[in-house]
Amino acid sequence: xxxxxxxxxxxxxxxxxxxxxxxxxxxxxxxxxxxxxxxxxxxxxxxxxxxxxxxxxxxxxxxxxxxxxxxxxxxxxxxxxxxxxxxxxxxxxxxxxxxxxxxxxxxxxxxxxxxxxxxxxxxxxxxxxxxxxxxxxxxxxxxxxxxxxxx
Amino acid sequence: xxxxxxxxxxxxxxxxxxxxxxxxxxxxxxxxxxxxxxxxxxxxxxxxxxxxxxxxxxxxxxxxxxxxxxxxxxxxxxxxxxxxxxxxxxxxxxxxxxxxxxxxxxxxxxxxxxxxxxxxxxxxxxxxxxxxxxxxxxxxxxxxxxxxxxxxxxxxxxxxxxxxxxxxxxxxxxxxxxxxxxxxx
Numbered sequence: 348x349x350x351x352x353x354x355x356x357x358x359x360x361x362x363x364x365x366x367x368x369x370x371x372x373x374x375x376x377x378x379x380x381x382x383x384x385x386x387x388x389x390x391x392x393x394x395x396x397x398x399x400x401x402x403x404x405x406x407x408x409x410x411x412x413x414x415x416x417x418x419x420x421x422x423x424x425x426x427x428x429x430x431x432x433x434x435x436x437x438x439x440x441x442x443x444x445x446x447x448x449x450x451x452x453x454x455x456x457x458x459x460x461x462x463x464x465x466x467x468x469x470x471x472x473x474x475x476x477x478x479x480x481x482x483x484x485x486x487x488x489x490x491x492x493x494x495x496x497x498x
Numbered sequence: 499x500x501x502x503x504x505x506x507x508x509x510x511x512x513x514x515x516x517x518x519x520x521x522x523x524x525x526x527x528x529x530x531x532x533x534x535x536x537x538x539x540x541x542x543x544x545x546x547x548x549x550x551x552x553x554x555x556x557x558x559x560x561x562x563x564x565x566x567x568x569x570x571x572x573x574x575x576x577x578x579x580x581x582x583x584x585x586x587x588x589x590x591x592x593x594x595x596x597x598x599x600x601x602x603x604x605x606x607x608x609x610x611x612x613x614x615x616x617x618x619x620x621x622x623x624x625x626x627x628x629x630x631x632x633x634x635x636x637x638x639x640x641x642x643x644x645x646x647x648x649x650x651x652x653x654x655x656x657x658x659x660x661x662x663x664x665x666x667x668x669x670x671x672x673x674x675x676x677x678x679x680x681x682x683x
Contacts, residue, residue, distance in 0.1 A: 478587070485623040496627075498620040 348394070348425045356394055357427075361385050372417070373427040379414075382431050383442040389418070390447050396422045400444070403454035405462045407488045412439050412464060433464065443469040461486035528665045532576070532602065533657040534564040539575035539595065543582030546609040546643040550581040553646035563653055572598040577656070578633075579649070583611035583618060584626045596633045604660070606652050607635040610642045617642070 348356065350373045354366055357375055364385075367374040377385050389395040402417035412433040419426040433439040443466040445452040455466045456475040463484035466472055474481065483490055491497075508530050509522025542550055553560050554568065569575040572595045584592060596603070607629050610616030615627035626632060636659060639652040 476587075490623065492623060494627075495623060496620050 348423060350427075353425060353427055357389075360388050360392070370428075375427055375429045377429055377431050379431045379433055379441050382414075382429075383444070386416075386429070386444055386447055394423075396420045397426075398422070400448040400450055400454075401426075403444075403451055403458065405458045405464055405486075407462060407486065409488050411436060412462065414441055414458075414464070416444070438465065439463070440465040440467055442467050443472075445469055460484070463487065525663075525665050526661075529661045529663055533660040535567075536565055536577045536604065536653070536656070536660075537567045537569050537575050538565055538577045538579050539572055539599070540568050540570045541578055541581070541592075541595065543580075543584060543588060544611070546581035546611070549643045549646055550579055550608065550649060553649045558646040558650060560650060560653065563650065563657070565653060572596070573600065575599055576602065577604045577606065579606045579608055580612045580629045580633075580635075581608045581643075583616070584629050584632065585624045586626060587624070589626050589632045592629070593632050602660075602663075604656055605629075605633055605635045605637075606649075606656060607638045608641075608649060608652070609644055610640065613638050613640065 350368065353373055357364055357366075361377065361381060363378060363381075365376045367376065389397045397418040397420050399419040399421055400416060401419050402415070404415050406413040406415060414431045414433065416429040416431075417426065418429060431441060433441060439462075441464060443451065443455055445455060445466075446468070452470065453475060455464075455469055456472060458464050459466060459469075459472055460474045460477050461484055473479070477485065483492065507522075508526035509520055512519045512521065542548075552558060554565075560566065565577075572578075576599070578596060578599065580592070596605070607613050611618065611625070612629045615622070615625050618625035619627055629635060637652045637656045639648050641648055644652075
């Protein structure tokens with residue numbers, strides 16, 4: 348499917364979705380609460396079959412977090428980006444996708460390690476790069492520790 | 499290079515019948531041997547390591563100066579070329595490698611990252627701001643990354659440094675026996 352066809356088909360699944368086409372990919376904004384059922388349906392739906400999650404990351408926009416999922420279909424050869432806004436900065440949480448794509452397991456551990464996003468129902472949510480005793484989440488914009496020198 | 503350094507072997511050979519007599523100082527002859535067979539540890543953490551490998555290959559060929567036997571174990575290495583960024587997670591590993599090397603041991607800090615953290619000095623949570631916070635350094639090479647010629651220059655500088663050393667005491671923490679000797683002095 349091309350971008351226009353994708354937009355129509357995605358809107359059929361979840362009407363409250365909004366789009367952004369300014370970048371290379373078609374960006375699909377999904378409410379954080381309906382992320383898991385939406386991802387489940389685009390993974391299993393024969394028209395989409397998004398079987399490859401090739402990037403999972405997070406962006407700190409200072410007043411909120413944005414989860415970013417890059418998806419690709421090996422069968423249909425189409426791809427798009429799903430984004431979910433996390434309003435609660437104090438305790439950001441979202442459903443884990445490790446049950447749908449196995450690769451999400453480690454990627455979500457990385458995002459937890461560096462951004463402190465709590466992935467609900469994750470099988471093994473603990474730090475992956477930083478020391479187990481590390482305090483704070485280094486890729487947050489407001490992160491600071493005693494060894495850092497600000498320019 | 500000074501005139502002194504051009505001397506191939508530190509000492510005088512007096513030919514006699516059936517061989518010859520060699521007159522030299524023990525310090526000089528030990529340093530001569532040490533300086534000309536420095537075995538570096540195979541250790542590189544980022545792009546400086548690529549330049550280090552280049553210095554080892556046929557074009558720059560550090561074996562001309564006695565560095566060819568790069569060892570994959572610290573127990574057989576004399577020299578560690580810290581080629582690349584050292585992150586906080588790598589620091590204990592580097593310290594351990596250094597501790598496992600037998601005396602006498604030498605360290606070359608190659609490139610901006612190893613000297614000070616380089617481009618990662620500001621606003622970083624992960625990079626050690628200079629490898630000399632972890633292990634003592636003999637020779638520093640600036641550059642990002644330094645060219646292989648710069649590395650060769652640093653190695654020759656290290657050789658010249660070794661040639662001025664006293665061999666009776668170890669370079670690191672002196673042994674109990676040597677500590678007593680140092681006090682007596």
